[in-house]
Each structure stands twice: as C-alpha cells, then as structure tokens.
Amino acid sequence: MNGADLLCETLLANDIDVCFANPGTSEMHFVAALDRQPTMRCVLGLFEGVVTGAADGYARMADKPAATLLHLGPGLANGLANLHNARRARTPMVNIVGDHATYHLKYDAPLTSDIESLARPMSHWVGRAGSSHDIGQATETAILEARAAPGQIATLILPADVAWSDTNATIAPKAELRQAAKPDERRIATAVEALRKGVSTTILVTGLALRERQLEKLDRIARASGARLMAQQSNGRMQRGAGRVAVDRAPYDVDKAVASFAETAQVILIGAKAPVGFFAYPGKPSSMLPDDCTVIEMTEEGDDLPLAIDMLADAIGATPKAEFSTRHNPDLAQGKLTPDAIAIALAHYMPANAIICDESVSSGRDFFGKTHGAEPHDFLQLTGGSIGIGLPLALGASIACPDRKVISLQADGSGMYTLQALWTQARERTDTLTIIFANRRYAILHGELKNVGAGEPGVNARQMLDLDNPALDWVSLAKGMGVEAARADTAEGFADLLKSACSRRGPFLIEAVI
Amino acid sequence: MNGADLLCETLLANDIDVCFANPGTSEMHFVAALDRQPTMRCVLGLFEGVVTGAADGYARMADKPAATLLHLGPGLANGLANLHNARRARTPMVNIVGDHATYHLKYDAPLTSDIESLARPMSHWVGRAGSSHDIGQATETAILEARAAPGQIATLILPADVAWSDTNATIAPKAELRQAAKPDERRIATAVEALRKGVSTTILVTGLALRERQLEKLDRIARASGARLMAQQSNGRMQRGAGRVAVDRAPYDVDKAVASFAETAQVILIGAKAPVGFFAYPGKPSSMLPDDCTVIEMTEEGDDLPLAIDMLADAIGATPKAEFSTRHNPDLAQGKLTPDAIAIALAHYMPANAIICDESVSSGRDFFGKTHGAEPHDFLQLTGGSIGIGLPLALGASIACPDRKVISLQADGSGMYTLQALWTQARERTDTLTIIFANRRYAILHGELKNVGAGEPGVNARQMLDLDNPALDWVSLAKGMGVEAARADTAEGFADLLKSACSRRGPFLIEAVI
Incomplete structure (x- = not known):
C-alpha cells in the first residue's frame, strides 16, 4: 500500500465515497489508487470551478462532505471562487491538492507555487501531508475539521x-466526529428575556435552522413572542413550499434592507450574522x-442549532401552532416571457421534492415570493457572491440526490x-434542468x-456590461456538451417546455429569452 | 476628478491603453471612469481566466503591459491560473483588483476575502491604494514594477x-522606466572563458534572447565557439521560421531531457533557468x-539580455555568419488526420508573420520540428503549465497585432x-484561427x-482521463459563442479548411478530430 492508497482508504472508512476531480500528473498515483477502489465514485469536471x-x-444535500482532487496551485486557484461560496455556505468539504514531490x-x-497562501483565504483548515506513514492521520484530521x-x-x-x-x-x-456544541444556557436565557420584552424583534436564522422541522418550531416561537422570523439574505439550503413555514429573507438591496x-429594536441571531450591505455605497x-x-447572538x-431551537421553544413555551403554506397553483402567464412569467410557471409545474439551485441574480428575484405555495422543495443559493456556482451546484446536488x-x-x-x-x-446523466435567464x-x-x-x-461601459454582441446561443452551447436544449421567448412556449422537461428525466436546458 | 479617474489617467499617461476587464459592483466607479476615457480600449472577458x-x-506581442480589471478576491482567483503562466513568461501586467470600501x-x-494572500503567489508586486490622493502614485509604482x-x-x-x-x-x-541593468562584465568574461575551454557546452536562453536579431548573434557565437544553442523548454515568445535561426528547445520528457x-560539461544561462523536470518521478x-x-549564469x-548578447559576441569575436532556415513547403499528408498531418499543413499554409499560440500539449509536439522552414512567425507557449491559456492568449495577441x-x-x-x-x-472580430486537436x-x-x-x-481512471462520453462538439460550442467553425477528420479535409481559413479574416475554428 502506498500513501495514496492509505489516503483513499481513509476517506472511504469515513464515509466519503464521492470525489469530484480534475487531476494532473502530480496526482497520478492518487488516480491509480482511486482506480483500485471501485466504491469511490469519481466525477470529472472539465474545469476546477465545476469540481x-x-x-x-x-x-449541502448529502449533509456530509465530498472530496475534491485538484492539481497543484493553479488547479486549486481555478476552484477558489466556488470554495469561497462553499466557505460562506458553511459547507463541509475535503480538498486534496497535489503538489510536487x-x-x-x-x-x-x-x-x-505557494499553495498554502492560495488555500488559506478560502479554507478553514489547511494542512500538508508529511509522509506516506502519516497521511492517514492527516486525512482523518482534514475530515474531522x-x-x-x-x-x-x-x-x-x-x-x-x-x-x-x-x-x-x-x-x-471511522473517526468519531466532534459533536456540535451544546448551546450556552445563559445565551438562551438572554434570548428568552429579550423575546418577553414586548419590543419589536427579528429572529434572524440560517444553516440547519432552515430545515422543515426547525422552521416549524421557530414559527411557533415567533408566534408565541410576537417576533418576526427571517432568514439571512443568502443561505446554503432552505426547505420551503407547500406544507412548510413561509419565511422571508433579509433584502439584498441596501435601501430595502434598511427599511426592513x-x-x-432587537435582533436575535441563530446561526446567522447581523445583516450588512453586500457592498458599500457612498x-x-x-x-x-x-x-x-x-x-443578541443566541x-x-x-453550536448545535436544532438543539438551541428546541431549548428556546421549551423556555418560551411555544404553544401556538405553526402556519404552513398551502399549495397554490397559479394561473400561467401569457405573452412576452418575463422573469415573473418564469416564476409563475415554476410554481405551477415544478415537481414535489425538487432541488432549486438559484443563481439567477437580478432576474430571479420574483421566484422566491411566487413559490411559497409551490410543491415542497429545497432552495440552494449563491452564498458568497462569487458567480459561477449555479450549474456545478446543480450537478453536485443531483449526484447526492x-x-x-x-x-x-x-x-x-454567471452561467x-x-x-x-x-x-x-450529460456524462453522469443527472436529472438536471437548467433554465437560462437570457x-x-x-x-x-x-x-x-x-x-x-x-x-x-x-461605449466603454456598454462594452463591459452587455453580452448582446454577439448574443450567446445557449442551445448550441448545451448541444456542444451533449445536453439537449430548446429556446423559449413567450410565456406559453416556456410553460410548455417546462412542463415537458419536468415530466422527463435527464439533463435538459431551456434558454429563456427575456 | 475622483480616485478612479486619476488611476485611469495615470494608466493612459504611461501608455497603457488596453484594459481587459470583468468588473463587478465594487469596480463600478472605475467603470464609470473608463467610460469617460474613450482612448482606453476596454475588452470584456466572460470569465477572468480570459482576462x-x-x-x-x-x-508578449506589444512589449508593454495591458491593464486588467478584476472583481474582488474571487474575480482575482479566477484569473490566477493564467497569472501564474504570465509570471513564468515574465510578462509585464498591471492588475487592478477592486475591494470593498x-x-x-x-x-x-x-x-x-484576503486578496493579498491570493495575489502574492502569482504576483511579483502587490500593493493597495490608500486614498484617492495617492492612487496616482500607487498606479505609477505598479506600472514601474x-x-x-x-x-x-x-x-x-x-x-x-x-x-x-x-x-x-x-x-x-509619464514615469521614467527603470532601465534593464547593464550586465556584469565579470560574468560575461566567465562565459567567454568557458566558451574557450573547448568542452561540450550548451547556451540555454529565453526571453528577449529569442528575438530574431538576438538569435542571429547567438547562432554566430555558438558557431564561433562550438557550443550548442538551445531555448528553454517553454518560452513566452520566440521568433522563428524561414530566414531566421532554427533553435531547438530543451525536451519536456525527463528521459529525453537527461539524454539531451x-x-x-557546462551550461551557460542567458535569461534562462537551469533545466529541471516539469514534474518529479520516482x-x-x-x-x-x-x-x-x-x-554559468551569464x-x-x-539584466539587459540583448546588451549581454552583444557584449558576449564582441568578446568572442563571433565572425561566422549565422545559418538561417530556408522556406520549405512540404507536401501535404493524405488519409487519416494526425497531429503530424496538421503540422505539415500548417508548415504549408500558415501566412507570413502569423502568431502561433501553442497549447496543444501532447498533440502538438510535431509542430515545432516541422515548421523551422515555415513562413516567419512568432511562437507563444504555455509557460507555467497551467492549462487554459491558449484561447485567451490568442485573443490578447490579436488585440496587440x-x-x-x-x-x-x-x-x-485545455481548451x-x-x-x-x-x-x-467574435465580439472583437479578431483575426484568430483556432485549431482544436480533438x-x-x-x-x-x-x-x-x-x-x-x-x-x-x-473505470475510475478512465472516468477522470477520457473526454469521449459524451464527445465535445466544438463546432456547436463555437457557434454558441458567435464563432464560425467546421470539423475535419481527414488530412485532405483539414488542409482545405486551413487554406480557406488562412485566406479570410476574422475568428474561425477548426475541430480537427485526430
């Protein structure tokens, strides 16, 4: 057995059995080791941002990490922008970055190149394997971190x-995972005291607080105390739709956020950070x-967020029932294709248990409000503002589910x-539907x-902000990579395509010209 | 005038009038400043690696820097892999990276994110503008560096x-540029002494030593002293073809390089580094x-390399005439399309003064040997081993020329x-022909x-090393981005396409299925 085998076995022993990869020469012994391990699923990305x-x-969907395999400093560099997003989403991930002997x-x-300097800004933990004998221990540490x-x-x-x-x-x-910490009872007590003050309060949450069960409890806490429940502006994963609690997100726009x-008078943070402007403006x-x-940082x-929410609910005595969204099947729009018409069609047709990966930036802001009553779904966002995560995110979510x-x-x-x-x-035949807001x-x-x-x-501003000369032809781009695609430029045409795409399996792309 | 205007004016005052850009919100005032400066040519890349x-x-072609405009840490991160290549090519470049207020x-x-930590490994100089008043000075320093x-x-x-x-x-x-240093006469004398020893000597060169005039002098020096003249394995730019000196490059393959x-007995380095393995192997x-x-590091x-070569030539008394490649128009290949057939067709058809951007990796190794007698051309290589520079490099070379x-x-x-x-x-209507070795x-x-x-x-190794499932369709990919394209899978078909592509202007792509 060599070091690469030991690394690979340690990953598998700790339940990491998917490796998103783009290897190079310096990783070739690790590739050979992966080749000896058919239980490890290797998924190739043709660029490290995909990986x-x-x-x-x-x-985000498996609730456990995948491994990545990256080629030296430049391979890591290509993956950094999406690592930045993952870091902001608090996603667990184990990156293996090859280096020279x-x-x-x-x-x-x-x-x-200086791999550590590149890795540190987008990593919570950076380590270097010292020898083939300690690579198992180093891998275990990486997994625990x-x-x-x-x-x-x-x-x-x-x-x-x-x-x-x-x-x-x-x-x-298998290493024993570090348990999430038991929340500090004094912090819970401070939150309880605040909620009983009778002043205008927002409970701001993210992370595991946005799962179905936790949102139900939070809704009951909010109703019992008269507080407003709100999610962070951007979240790794949120469970929503019919039969679940509808929760708003803090607005992106600074003026709207300030008004909101x-x-x-007081904000209680559960996993979330106090809201700040995405950018500064004069x-x-x-x-x-x-x-x-x-x-109040509760x-x-x-900390173990679900436990913290349980403790808070018990202390508050959250007896009211939660209010759930009811399934609402809106009438489809007609005529010109607009972001609004797309949101309505999605609310109408998207199947139960869909996973929505949202990198629609300015065009998709209608979606959230229109889909509180859609079939229940998971909603995954761009968390770090670094564009280019949508299509890879969907790929990974589909591998998990x-x-x-x-x-x-x-x-x-951003696409x-x-x-x-x-x-x-296309290669992995994932059941992924891409809607391009063109x-x-x-x-x-x-x-x-x-x-x-x-x-x-x-002239110069238009040169840097417009993509219309020439117009991108997404149907051809998709075809070039083996994904079937079609174009829609009316609300009716889009709805028809969406209906048909939702009733079939496999990758498909709709270029929605808006 | 604001700080962005001052920055922009300072670039223009110092002869930097092309800005490759992908801006974001934090750079919007700089975009507005560029918009007030029609003499600055802004070229948008839809990804920072392109920029x-x-x-x-x-x-490499203009012999002066362009500016880049990048959006915060993640925008810089996306551009790092090609900065790595540029750093290895010793290309001058001024990157402007926006940050939060x-x-x-x-x-x-x-x-x-920690932009400095990301920038340092791929930059020779990193600075941060402190205020709108000193941004002119900071920009000047960046340009001089x-x-x-x-x-x-x-x-x-x-x-x-x-x-x-x-x-x-x-x-x-306009700031006064720091002149390249006058070479140390003792170092030249040491090289002269070595060349007179009569032992087996290789003169290994790169950078400005690879321009037409310098190669001619170097060839005469080599002939006068019986030394072998050789270029580094990978070089930012080399002038070659008919009427110029033919010079070999150090081999990539370790066994071949060791044999070479x-x-x-001695190596004289002029700008070059002593040859090392691209990777280590057990x-x-x-x-x-x-x-x-x-x-011997001469x-x-x-140092001023052309001056060093002049000094060496004078000291050696390089009286023999240089030997130049003669125009050789090889017979075209027939039948199956191979890398060799492509190289021959290029030697046959490529026009005088073409600029060749080589990221053909394993497929293009025939090109170099086959084109010593092609029309004179510049040859630009992947210098840092970080794949993904070919198409952007061609774009930039075409903007310069x-x-x-x-x-x-x-x-x-790598494409x-x-x-x-x-x-x-497509947008800039560059006269760029792309040949995909598929x-x-x-x-x-x-x-x-x-x-x-x-x-x-x-299974796992093939999953990570093969791109055939599905096969990429480069004709569709090009069409999707507004570039005309065609596919060839015979030597004759390729030669016909190449001939026609060389006789027209504008972007075109040939998918050469080999």
Missing part, C-alpha cells in the same frame, strides 16, 4: 512522493440595523463562468452603474 | 471608496543536468478551461498513468 462547486452542492520543490519547476459544525473547508496538500511512497501504516477505523429593519450605511438596535460558532429533479435558475452572465458543468451533467447583459451592473450616478452608459 | 490570459498575450471590510460582507526587466506581474488593490472619493491630486507625467544533456532526477555539469535577474493572423494550436481538454475566450474573439482525452495523463506503472486504466 468545487459540485462538491458544495453535493454536501517534497525534494522537487526547491527546483521551482514551472508549476510550483471539515465536519466540525456548522461545516468547514479543509484543504490537504499531498506531495507526489507522499502519495507514491510505500507505508505499513494501517487504516484507522428600521423599526427593529452615503449609505454598512450595517442594515438601526444604530440603537440590540444584537448561539456561538459550532439522484431521484430528485434539480432545477437551476441560471443568469446568462458562462462554469458552463463546463453541463458536460458532466437577458444578454450583466443586468445587475447596469443597475449599479446607474446607482453611482454615471448617467447613461457610454 | 488575464489575454493580457498576457497582448503584452475600507470602512466596510470589518463587516466581513459575503464577498470579503510591471515594466521592470524582464517583466513582472503587479497587482494593485483598489478599495471602492478610494475609487469614488474626490481628489485634487494632479496627473503625473548527458554529454554537456527514481528519476529533478535536475536534467549531469551531476558534474558546470552551470546574466542576472533584470490586429493585422497579423493568430493561430491557436489548442488541445481539447475547455477558458472556452469563453471565443466569445470575445483527441477526446487528457492524452498526456494517459501517458503519465502508464508511467506510474498503474497498468491499464480501470
């Missing part, structure tokens, strides 16, 4: 000679809360970042340019 | 409030030189990394897997 984004989608580093061969609540990015650097050297080390049994919290505040708003990093329909709400500009994911969707511009930036008072965009 | 790769291609950083908004010989990557971080704040600072006149240097050496080989970092035909020799696996470059080629696999890795002794690839 890390898919590992994120997988873990230890004795080769001093020669500064062309692919040499990844699985520490609420989820961490662990990056393990694997020198080629560590992978290829023999070892007599034995495979350790203007009357809030003359606008960074914090979305009034200056005199009290912020939980600490690493092959029997569920995965629907990508994908803006065209172009990692369009290579379509090829892996407005042929970075629409969000047009709005932002207006906001900075630059007036009408001139 | 940095194009800036590399531009500077200084006062907003402490709120850790979703897109916040970028233009320091032999070329550097300078990354300037631009907080949003520095961009949007007013300033009364004036635009400085086996009889070498039981093979890291250095390609014999243990007792003497290494120049130091930052709009009247020259640019031909990409592009492997399919998929930054295929978005095709869209910008072998539908990571062929180089199949070879490497064999090298590690893993035997025949099994």
